[in-house]
Amino acid sequence: MTLSDNNASPSCxxxxxxxxxxxxxxxxxxxxxxxxxxxxxxxxVCALLATxxxxxxxxxQDADExxxxxxxxxxxxxxxxxASIDAVGAETLHQxxxxxxxxxxxxxxxxxTLQNRQNYAQDLQLSIRGFGARAAFGIRGVKLYTDGIPQxxxxxxxxxxxxxxxxxxxIEVMRGPLAAxxxxxxxxxxxxxxxxxxxxxxxxxxxLLGAYGTRRAGVQAGGESGALNYIADWSQFHTxxxxxxxxxxxxxxxxKLKWQAGADTRVSFVTxxxxxxxxxxxxxxxxxxxxxxxxxxxxxxxxxxxxKTVRQEQTGATIDQRLGAEDQLxxxxxxxxxxxxxxxxxxxxxxSTATAAGGVVDLGRSFDGIALNWIHDGVLAGRPxxxxxxxxxxxxxxxxxxxxxxxxxxxxxxxxxxxxxxxxNLFVQADWRFVERAxxxxxxxxTLVRFDSRDHxxxxxxxxxxGGAAFSNTSPVAGLAYHLTPExxxxxxxxxxxxxxxxxxxxxxxxxxxxxxxxxxxxxxxxEIGLKGRIGDxxxxxxxxFDTETRDEIVVDTAAGGRTIYKNAGRTRRSxxxxxxxxxxxANFDARAAYTLLDARYAEAFTSGAPAVAVxxxxxxxxxxxxxxxxxxxxxxxxxxxxxxxxxxxxxxxxVDDQNSxxxxxxxxxxxxxxxxxxxxxxxxxxxxxxxxxTDRAYIGSVIVADGNGRFFEPGPRRNASLIVSARLxx
Numbered sequence: 105m106t107l108s109d110n111n112a113s114p115s116c117x118x119x120x121x122x123x124x125x126x127x128x129x130x131x132x133x134x135x136x137x138x139x140x141x142x143x144x145x146x147x148x149v150c151a152l153l154a155t156x157x158x159x160x161x162x163x164x165q166d167a168d169e170x171x172x173x174x175x176x177x178x179x180x181x182x183x184x185x186x187a188s189i190d191a192v193g194a195e196t197l198h199q200x201x202x203x204x205x206x207x208x209x210x211x212x213x214x215x216x217t218l219q220n221r222q223n224y225a226q227d228l229q230l231s232i233r234g235f236g237a238r239a240a241f242g243i244r245g246v247k248l249y250t251d252g253i254p255q256x257x258x259x260x261x262x263x264x265x266x267x268x269x270x271x272x273x274x275i276e277v278m279r280g281p282l283a284a285x286x287x288x289x290x291x292x293x294x295x296x297x298x299x300x301x302x303x304x305x306x307x308x309x310x311x312l313l314g315a316y317g318t319r320r321a322g323v324q325a326g327g328e329s330g331a332l333n334y335i336a337d338w339s340q341f342h343t344x345x346x347x348x349x350x351x352x353x354x355x356x357x358x359x360k361l362k363w364q365a366g367a368d369t370r371v372s373f374v375t376x377x378x379x380x381x382x383x384x385x386x387x388x389x390x391x392x393x394x395x396x397x398x399x400x401x402x403x404x405x406x407x408x409x410x411x412k413t414v415r416q417e418q419t420g421a422t423i424d425q426r427l428g429a430e431d432q433l434x435x436x437x438x439x440x441x442x443x444x445x446x447x448x449x450x451x452x453x454x455x456s457t458a459t460a461a462g463g464v465v466d467l468g469r470s471f472d473g474i475a476l477n478w479i480h481d482g483v484l485a486g487r488p489x490x491x492x493x494x495x496x497x498x499x500x501x502x503x504x505x506x507x508x509x510x511x512x513x514x515x516x517x518x519x520x521x522x523x524x525x526x527x528x529n530l531f532v533q534a535d536w537r538f539v540e541r542a543x544x545x546x547x548x549x550x551t552l553v554r555f556d557s558r559d560h561x562x563x564x565x566x567x568x569x570x571g572g573a574a575f576s577n578t579s580p581v582a583g584l585a586y587h588l589t590p591e592x593x594x595x596x597x598x599x600x601x602x603x604x605x606x607x608x609x610x611x612x613x614x615x616x617x618x619x620x621x622x623x624x625x626x627x628x629x630x631x632e633i634g635l636k637g638r639i640g641d642x643x644x645x646x647x648x649x650f651d652t653e654t655r656d657e658i659v660v661d662t663a664a665g666g667r668t669i670y671k672n673a674g675r676t677r678r679s680x681x682x683x684x685x686x687x688x689x690x691a692n693f694d695a696r697a698a699y700t701l702l703d704a705r706y707a708e709a710f711t712s713g714a715p716a717v718a719v720x721x722x723x724x725x726x727x728x729x730x731x732x733x734x735x736x737x738x739x740x741x742x743x744x745x746x747x748x749x750x751x752x753x754x755x756x757x758x759x760v761d762d763q764n765s766x767x768x769x770x771x772x773x774x775x776x777x778x779x780x781x782x783x784x785x786x787x788x789x790x791x792x793x794x795x796x797x798x799t800d801r802a803y804i805g806s807v808i809v810a811d812g813n814g815r816f817f818e819p820g821p822r823r824n825a826s827l828i829v830s831a832r833l834x835x
Contacts (some may be wrong), residue, residue, distance in 0.1 A: 174276045174295045176535060177492050178432075178479050183637055184535070184543050186583025186595035187282040188215065188648045188682060192275045194299065200749065200777040200792040200828065202312050203269040204320060204341055206230065206294075211734040211753055213277045214646070214682035214698040215292075219806035221818050222345065224352035225385035225412040225446070227265050229727070229806050232279050233650060234678045234704040235291025235603075237727035238660065238809040240668060244606055247289040250296045251360065251374045253420040253438045257471060258498040258527035258553060260288045261606040266378040266416055268358035270310065270322050271337035273299035279682075280650060281599030281630040284579040287496075287529050287551045290601040290628045290654070298360045298374065301326030301335040305835040314794075314826030317344030327835075333362040346821040349401040349410075350386045355379040368426035375419040385410040387449060388808040388815035391766065398802065398819035404449035408463065409512030412446040432479040439472040447509050455508050455518065458565035459617045461667075462518030463509030473498035484536055493532040500525045502607065520561040521569070523607060523619075528552045533581075545583040545597070552576045553604045557619050569618025573610075575625045577602040592637030601628045605658055605670065612667045614714075624672050628654040643687040651679040653707070659762060661712050663812035673762075674708030676725065692742065697735040704728045712762060719762045726762060726809045729755040729770075745781035750774065760807045760816035768817060771803035786835070792828040797821060 170182040172189050182189055190213045201208045207218035207228055217237065219229035231237035236245035248255035248262040256262035279292040286293050305327035312320035319342050326335035336359040343352050358376040365371055387402040387410060404410070420438030427433055450463040477494035502523040508515030533547035556572040583597030605623040613620035634648035654676045661671040680702040688694050704725040711718050724730070731754075738749040754772040759765075779792040797820070805820030 172276055172278075173297075174278045174293050175282050176490065176533060177434075177477060177494075178490070180490075180535070183587065183591075183593040184537070184585055185282075186543075186545055186585045186597040188279045188632065188634060188636075188646070188650075190214075190277045190646075190684070192277070194273050197269055197272050197275065200779050200794060201269070202314070202318075202320060202794075202826065202828065203310070203322070203339075204312075206264050206267060206269070206275075209269070210275065210277065211751075212684070212696055212698045212736065214648075214684050214700045215279045215650075215702075216277055217700075217729065217732060217755075220820070221806045222347060222820060223350060223385060223818060224265075224343070224345075224354065224380065225350075225383040225410070227263055230264060230294075231728065232277075232291035233652065233680070234702055234725055234728045235289075237725065240608075240808070242608075245289055245291040245603055247283070247286045247293045248296075249293070250376065251298050251372070251420070252295075252422060252436060253374060253418065254473060254498065256289070257469075257500050257607075258288070258473075258525045259500065259555070259606045260604055261608060263416075265354070265380065265414070266356065266376055266418075267296050268298070268337055268339075268356050268376060270339060271298050271324060271335060271358050271360075273297050280632040280648070281581050281597045281601075282545070282547070282583065284581050284599045284601035284630070285531055285533055285547045285549050287531075287549060287579075288527065288553060288602070288604055290603050290626070290630070290652075298358060299326075299335060300360075300362065301328055301333045302834070303328050306832060307835075308830065308832035310828065310830035312826060312828050315824035316346050316821065317342070318826065319343075331364040333364075335360050345384070345386070347386045347399050347401060347819070349384045349405050352383045353381060354383075370424045372422045372424075373420070374422075375417075377418075378414060378416045380412075380414040383412050383414070385412060385446075388811055389817050389819065390814050391817060393815075394804070394817050394819055402449070402815055407511060408447060408449040408509050410447050410449050412444065414442070414444050416440065416442040430480055430482045432481075434475075434477040434479065436475045437473070440470070442469040442471070443467070444469075447512065450509065452508070452510070458563075460518055461612075461617075462506035462515070464507040464514050466505040466507065468503040469500055471498070471500040485538070487539070488537045490535045491532070492534075494530075496527070496529040496531075498527045498529075500607075504611075517561065520559075522558045522560070524554075524556045525607060526554050541587040543585050545581070545585075547581040547599075549579045550576075551579070551602070555607070555610060555619070555621075559618065566617055569616075571619060571621055573619075573621040575602075575604045577625065577627070589637070592635070592639075594633075594635050596631075596633040598629075598631045601630060602626065603628075603658070609658060609670045612669050614661060614669050614671075620670065623658065623670060624656050626654050626656045626658050626672070628652055642689075643685065646682070646684045648682045649680075650682070651677070653677050657706075659710075659712060660810035662714050663810050664714075668810075668812075671712065673706065673710045673712075673719070676705065677707045678702065678704040678725075680704075692740045693737065695735070695737050698733070700732045702728060702730060704730075706762070717763060723762060723764050724759050726759045726764070727807055729758050731756045745783070747777075747779045747781075749777040749779075751777070758804075758807050761810045766816065768804035768807050771801060773801055773803065773820075774798040786833055788832045790828075790830050794826045794828065795823065796826070797823045799823070 175185045197209045207220040217231045226241040230243045243262045276295040283292045307325045309323045322339035324337040338357045341354040361373045363371045387405045418440030422436040425433045444467040446465045448463045455463045475496040480491040506519030529551050531549035537543040554574040559569040562568045581599030585595040602625045604625045610619045630652045632650045636646040656672040657676045659673045661669045684698045686696040709721045733754040736751045740747045756770045757767045759767045776795045782789045800823040804817045806818045
């Protein structure tokens, strides 16, 4: 018996030839619905929709319902899983896209907020249902994976810059209670799966030329030879940036080799690298600076030549071994190295004090991990039962040093410590279809995360700040999915999750030096009810109502002098609606839409800042738009290979701090794509013209939460055009 291929593309779209001649595939993304106040109302709405759609005609199920991996770590039909999961396929990721940032192609996933900061020194701002919105850089609160290999460190901090979109087959985004089974994250999970090499040896290349000196060149090769399947992808990206002092260069490589060692054994090797040298950081702007000139740079950025260099290499291997008709064992191991040097804009007088850490952050991280999963597909009481269990161990060793930033040059040593973070995890999950139409999911995860720090900079008034802390948690989850029709599923789930402080959030403490071990993990209780499936042969729908209560929320206490100090607040509540809709329309049109309504507020008052300022209960969480809408309409003329698409995106205003003292205004953007495809016997060539921000709207693309200098705002670019050309040759 051969192994199933967990990296095979999930058929999450309607097959073109199964609808009508020249019909366009439904792409996997989102919709719009009005808000209701209570979960009981949500249940009534879902039941009413189910009744209305119960007469929809039957259609092929395997392709149309979709197959996902994230929820159970093995292939399962989406309709059987009590969770919100979207699988975004290769067509959406690649067609007419620059393939530089996740924000390009995941806009149609409800509940997911992606802000392109136009600042490659700080990465994207990414949050799911409000989790991760306050991250100053990188991504926290959301677990990131590439081909099953973590891109999130054991402390919960991750980076999306090394996601290689041009070689991706699909990206799965999971929200809600089941994300707790991945451990140290409350918001959700984002899984990128690299494509397999094609059956025939193939070489492809692509070129992007755009405004602000933007260009990207990439080359990819793949194929199959006997039991070996391979793919390799390399790209070089450069931009002068929309704003002054925001030049960036990025080199990415991603490779995957699969070896079918036997009928029951498969081995996969993956490796990826990121090199991003001397990426300039323009910092944020005040509201007055934005009004005067949104492309300008903050003066301290020039004075101290703020910039960042990142180099990362990571390699992993996975062995899938079939043990019999019902059992499979999967073992994986990975290791990597990440080097970061960042120059910050801190006044020299502040940097030079006895207990200051300087203005240059120099981090050397080595990280590794192992995981062992057992997957059992059997029966219980004559009904299908699947059990997935596993253990995981992840370690990060960090050498953290700080130096004086002497107006752009590295000066004297001011901080020197060795930090260690280790995460040990055990989990088990059972999925049982106890009747033909219904299945139940139960899961439990035990997580232990330990931080240790050894201080080597003990000079004068700077004491020995060595210490450690350990955080543990047990996360239960439960869910139920019921098939109202073969193509429509109603589900409900609940669970408890937690987030530890990250190493960055522990880096400073109030009133002293060393790590802030007074910080506690935030604990959350998540509930969700939803409806998902197909309406006839031409439409897909998802609808979810969610409610999350969190205590000990980690918030910014003070942000001044280059130090951001965090504290625990009281309780918060995030509740809202997510909806998506996709349709194949007459006359070669297809459409998709996604809508999110999120009410994220503090449920208890607290104080922050120095001097302390009250944050009243009822204030909104910063960096989180209350509502967001994405819509796209696409048309194809198949005879000529021409296509056109119009995208629209709306975000409501976002507050900049816990006091809700200011906000970035709401905005609506439109983007236009015009594409041509030419196919010959062995060639496929395509050209795309993109016009982004078609109406030339002035807007704030993202905010820097709780910036101590009041430079909260990061403006987005005005109308700009780019040309993308790609070519593929099969041998």
